[in-house]
Amino acid sequence: MKIAMVGSGYVGLVSGACFADFGHDVVCIDKDQSKIDRLHDGIMPIYEPGLDALVESNVKAGRLSFTTSLAEGIKDANAIFIAVGTPSRRGDGHADLSFVYAVAKEVGENLANDAVVVTKSTVPVGTGDEVERIIADTGTSHKVSVVSNPEFLREGAAIADFKRPDRIVIGAEDDFGREIMREVYRPLFLNESPILFTSRRTSELIKYAANAFLATKITFINEMADLCEKVGADVQDVSRGIGMDGRIGAKFLHAGPGYGGSCFPKDTLALLKTAEDYDSPTRIVEAVVKVNESRKRAMGRKVVDALGGMEAARGKKVALLGLTFKPNTDDMRDSPAIAVAQTLHDAGVEVAAYDPEGMELAKPLMPFVTMCGDPYEAIEGADATVIVTEWDAFRALDLAKVKTTAKAPVLVDLRNIYLPEDVRAQGFEYSSIGRV
Numbered sequence: 001m002k003i004a005m006v007g008s009g010y011v012g013l014v015s016g017a018c019f020a021d022f023g024h025d026v027v028c029i030d031k032d033q034s035k036i037d038r039l040h041d042g043i044m045p046i047y048e049p050g051l052d053a054l055v056e057s058n059v060k061a062g063r064l065s066f067t068t069s070l071a072e073g074i075k076d077a078n079a080i081f082i083a084v085g086t087p088s089r090r091g092d093g094h095a096d097l098s099f100v101y102a103v104a105k106e107v108g109e110n111l112a113n114d115a116v117v118v119t120k121s122t123v124p125v126g127t128g129d130e131v132e133r134i135i136a137d138t139g140t141s142h143k144v145s146v147v148s149n150p151e152f153l154r155e156g157a158a159i160a161d162f163k164r165p166d167r168i169v170i171g172a173e174d175d176f177g178r179e180i181m182r183e184v185y186r187p188l189f190l191n192e193s194p195i196l197f198t199s200r201r202t203s204e205l206i207k208y209a210a211n212a213f214l215a216t217k218i219t220f221i222n223e224m225a226d227l228c229e230k231v232g233a234d235v236q237d238v239s240r241g242i243g244m245d246g247r248i249g250a251k252f253l254h255a256g257p258g259y260g261g262s263c264f265p266k267d268t269l270a271l272l273k274t275a276e277d278y279d280s281p282t283r284i285v286e287a288v289v290k291v292n293e294s295r296k297r298a299m300g301r302k303v304v305d306a307l308g309g310m311e312a313a314r315g316k317k318v319a320l321l322g323l324t325f326k327p328n329t330d331d332m333r334d335s336p337a338i339a340v341a342q343t344l345h346d347a348g349v350e351v352a353a354y355d356p357e358g359m360e361l362a363k364p365l366m367p368f369v370t371m372c373g374d375p376y377e378a379i380e381g382a383d384a385t386v387i388v389t390e391w392d393a394f395r396a397l398d399l400a401k402v403k404t405t406a407k408a409p410v411l412v413d414l415r416n417i418y419l420p421e422d423v424r425a426q427g428f429e430y431s432s433i434g435r436v
């Protein structure tokens with residue numbers, strides 16, 4: 001199979017490298033010349049564990065290459081994946097499809113053989129229909145089938161998620177599309193990953209429904225955590241207690257500072273817009289979006305409380321450990337750390353921070369924060385230490401050293417990575433999420 005991957009960002013690069021690793025012949029295409037130059041030099045544009053080695057071995061094996069020329073890249077391709085960004089459109093929250101449509105037009109204009117065109121970018125219902133129209137309007141004489149194949153990989157675990165998916169969803173309207181996609185995913189099919197064939201519109205909606213449901217699950221447990229704090233219950237046990245019910249499931253029930261990242265915030269908003277456009281309100285998702293937004297700021301106030309309240313907090317110093325929206329990524333998009341840092345800054349608190357990968361991207365988002373070389377440098381003289389992201393490096397801090405380095409032994413654990421009794425036994429004032 002020859003595969004062209006248009007867009008060498010997160011999804012495109014991971015998917016392209018994994019397809020090559022399955023034995024397909026893959027060309028990753030991107031308009032950004034410097035990104036392609038760096039990829040030729042083995043430099044990844046994103047941080048994803050294992051990606052550099054996967055790219056290197058497949059380039060060496062001659063199965064993976066990079067180009068800026070779409071015409072050259074799609075030549076002889078059986079499947080052309082569109083994996084370009086669909087950011088929230090400024091002002092209205094709709095997914096911005098201009099990149100997807102521009103690629104569709106260019107593909108139609110340069111098609112040199114029959115091919116399946118696959119939208120892998122997260123796109124609202126009906127986008128495949130428009131892609132089909134745009135390609136037809138270019139007057140191409142080649143047979144084209146437009147297919148939807150959403151991606152469910154998580155940043156930081158993207159390669160494992162791609163290679164061992166819970167399911168593969170393919171929305172196709174004809175046999176040509178279904179047959180080529182079956183070939184593309186044959187290696188995974190052999191590994192017994194289930195493939196679900198649906199209509200194209202259904203497949204497009206599955207992606208949004210999945211992300212909105214997961215965002216809802218997280219937001220539900222976060223609200224339960226708040227209630228736990230009020231009634232003196234333990235949210236970790238509530239999660240276990242409900243998660244053991246097979247109908248509920250244990251995953252994505254970890255209470256924290258609110259979800260962030262490049263997907264849940266953007267996709268829940270886009271789903272609301274689709275629902276509005278079709279006059280079919282999704283009130284649960286509306287509530288999830290609102291609750292999650294206010295939660296991030298509330299986390300900043302929780303830290304202020306740990307400092308003794310607004311009056312006492314002014315002029316104090318806080319160390320933030322972890323800035324990215326989750327561990328094993330450098331992604332800062334919609335990270336709760338941004339709202340936490342801003343709330344502290346607004347309260348007149350001095351903020352220092354350390355993150356293993358995220359500081360470069362974090363700096364412009366929180367210019368008032370002093371970025372440090374390691375956790376203990378950030379903790380130096382701090383009146384409170386706050387775990388914002390659960391990087392492994394923060395799971396076994398030397399608490400005795402934290403105590404002597406900080407000004408006060410106050411630990412706010414927004415990810416529940418410590419046991420309250422352990423930390424308190426070492427003389428800390430400890431607060432966490434949904435536990436007293």
Ligand code: UGA
Pocket residue numbers: 122151152153154155156211214218251252253254255256257258259260261262263264267325326
């Ligand atoms: C999410 C989905 O999990 C993927 O299936 C999907 O493919 C991807 O979006 C996408 O649409 O591209 P991702 O954004 O990489 O993946 O990260 P997650 O691991 O889902 O975490 C999202 C946020 O939820 C993080 O801020 C994380 O800290 C938070 N979270 C997650 C919780 O607060 N509690 C949990 O139990 C799980």
